[in-house]
Amino acid sequence: MAAVLRSRAHTAYRLLPACLQFMNKSDCMRAGWGLPMTMPTNHNRVVVRSFSEELRVLTSTMGEADYHHVADKTLDMMAEKLEVFVEDQEVPDGDIEYSQGVLTVKLGRHGTFVINKQTPNRQIWLSSPVSGPYRFDYVDGRWIYNRDGRDLVQQLEQEIGALLRSELHLE
Amino acid sequence: MQRLLPFAAVAASTSKVAAQSLHLFAQQLGRRLYHKNVVEHYERPRNVGSFDKNDPDVGTGLVGAPACGDVMKLQIKVDDQGNIVDARFKTFGCGSAIASSSVATEWVKGKSLDEVLKIKNSDIAKHLSLPPVKLHCSMLAEDAIKAAVKDIQAKRAVKA
Numbered sequence: 526m527a528a529v530l531r532s533r534a535h536t537a538y539r540l541l542p543a544c545l546q547f548m549n550k551s552d553c554m555r556a557g558w559g560l561p562m563t564m565p566t567n568h569n570r571v572v573v574r575s576f577s578e579e580l581r582v583l584t585s586t587m588g589e590a591d592y593h594h595v596a597d598k599t600l601d602m603m604a605e606k607l608e609v610f611v612e613d614q615e616v617p618d619g620d621i622e623y624s625q626g627v628l629t630v631k632l633g634r635h636g637t638f639v640i641n642k643q644t645p646n647r648q649i650w651l652s653s654p655v656s657g658p659y660r661f662d663y664v665d666g667r668w669i670y671n672r673d674g675r676d677l678v679q680q681l682e683q684e685i686g687a688l689l690r691s692e693l694h695l696e
Numbered sequence: 697m698q699r700l701l702p703f704a705a706v707a708a709s710t711s712k713v714a715a716q717s718l719h720l721f722a723q724q725l726g727r728r729l730y731h732k733n734v735v736e737h738y739e740r741p742r743n744v745g746s747f748d749k750n751d752p753d754v755g756t757g758l759v760g761a762p763a764c765g766d767v768m769k770l771q772i773k774v775d776d777q778g779n780i781v782d783a784r785f786k787t788f789g790c791g792s793a794i795a796s797s798s799v800a801t802e803w804v805k806g807k808s809l810d811e812v813l814k815i816k817n818s819d820i821a822k823h824l825s826l827p828p829v830k831l832h833c834s835m836l837a838e839d840a841i842k843a844a845v846k847d848i849q850a851k852r853a854v855k856a
Contacts, residue, residue: 639828645763650832657818658831 587663592647595663596626599649600640603681604628606695614689635688638681649677655684730791731825737795742802745784747771752855755848757840765789766833768797770840774848778809785840792830796820796837809845 604623607630611619618633626642636654643650643660649668651659661668661677668677678695686693718729730738746769747754753773760767766789773782783801787794799820804812820826820834 637828641829643764645761652828652831654828657821658835660832 587647589644592644592663593642596642596649599668599678600626600628600642603640603678603695606693607685610685610689610691610693614691616689630685632685632688638685640677640681651677651680653680653684655688656680728827733799733824734791734795734826737798737824738791741794741798743782743784743798743805744786746786747773747782747784752851753848755844755846755851757843757845757847759839759843760789760836762788766793766836768793768836768840770797770800770837770844772804772812772844772848774809780804780807780809780812790830790833792824792826793833793836795824796826796833797840799823800837800841804841809849812841813845815841 600623604621607628608621611621611630611632616633616635618631620629620631622629622631626644628638628640630638630640632638638654639650639652641650642648646660647663649661651661653659659670659675659677659680661670663669669675670677682693682695747756749756749771751773753775755772755774757770757772758767759770766787768785768787768789770785771783772780775781783804785797785801787797800815803815803820815838817831817834817838820837821831824834826834
């Protein structure tokens, strides 16, 4: 990444290919650029395929078709498992709704989880009554929250399992 | 009946007595309303506008992306002691996003930079009674505050 940035360091921001425009601030600073005025401070990360071990490959330039494929696979799996689980647990006012990329898990008095696709960002967003809102990126086959590395499927297993006091396995 | 709901909502936001019956009314129709705090901030937003982003006492936080449907710009004016004396916001997004950023500008005024970093998205969400799907708006508002603080600190570090 650093080598790519150094070679691009003298190119005006607006002339860069789109994949290099969406970079985080620390990369910009390290490349010796000042912060471009037009860059939002909260934004997507880059996919730069790198052969070095240190660079994690994040997927914001993932193609849309690929994104839908992996996101639908994850949501379909969760919807199926959760429907069975919530029914087995006989949660009062429990209900699962899944349509158009939005999975709503109502657990009665325990609250409601909403898990939805966010296609422009290639993310899955989670809203949890236990811990609040999160945005997950697709990294190495898992959905990861980039601020602390938590995993979407594991977090749901833990939180829903704890609320209903029963072990939940989504995968 | 359903068409009267928006009018009833506005009337209720200005009348305390009608508010409770309005919610029962809405429940019977199976509709959800924005919480009155959200309606209040949406119809009478506080601190809309902008400062000059090149002003050395101004910190600008710009978060979100148009493709996602939410962009917030939050600006703070900070005095030499590190206290926020004024704030402005401009938000492109849903009613909950507008209300979240409006609340954020109200809450940062008069506080120090360290204190505002303690403002959590959960506080904003609770104040506005945001439903699950709108919690992301309050998170964005928290991010906007943090980005504005980071900006002013970076500006001051360069100056020092």
